[in-house]
Amino acid sequence: MAMKPVRPCRHPGCGQLTRDGYCPAHRPPQQPRSPEAAAWRRWYSRKIWTDDLRPGQLLREPFCRECARLGLRVYASHVDHIRDHKGDWALFTDRENLQSLCRSCHSRKTIRENGKKRRNF
Numbered sequence: 001m002a003m004k005p006v007r008p009c010r011h012p013g014c015g016q017l018t019r020d021g022y023c024p025a026h027r028p029p030q031q032p033r034s035p036e037a038a039a040w041r042r043w044y045s046r047k048i049w050t051d052d053l054r055p056g057q058l059l060r061e062p063f064c065r066e067c068a069r070l071g072l073r074v075y076a077s078h079v080d081h082i083r084d085h086k087g088d089w090a091l092f093t094d095r096e097n098l099q100s101l102c103r104s105c106h107s108r109k110t111i112r113e114n115g116k117k118r119r120n121f
Contacts, residue, residue, distance in 0.1 A: 040087040048093065054079045057098045064102035066109075076100030080109065 006017040011026035022028065033041065043049060057079045067074040078101045085091040101109065 036087055040085070040092070043089075043092055053093065053095070053098065057095070057100055061100040063100065064105055065099045066105040067102055074102045077103050078106040080106055084113065 004019040006019055007021075008014065009016045009018050009023040009026055010021050011023070014023060014026055016023035016025070020027070058076060062076060064072075064074045064076045080099050080101050081092070082097050082099050083091060085097070091097055
């Protein structure tokens with residue numbers, strides 16, 4: 001089995017060699033998900049998402065919706081929920097609540113949403 005090559009730790013000034021990006025001393029702490037979030041995260045591996053909702057959305061809307069607003073034609077690679085479902089099965093499976101996005105637009109939207117959640121605490 002092939003192993004990842006060792007590289008210097010990503011922490012500035014640390015020269016420790018590691019295969020995981022950061023050495024044990026500089027590894028960022030993992031923030032565990034809440035039990036509720038962990039339960040609905042599994043929905044993304046269900047057959048209804050992998051075989052129906054996600055591919056169906058990409059067929060209906062193959063280009064990124066956000067890029068299209070700017071006049072660009074960029075192929076979408078991610079299917080996003082317009083309104084966060086927060087464990088609501090009806091909202092999770094609602095086809096009207098789905099949009100196709102490219103990777104960068106989806107990342108930008110996720111960061112923006114997570115930032116709002118953090119500021120509300």
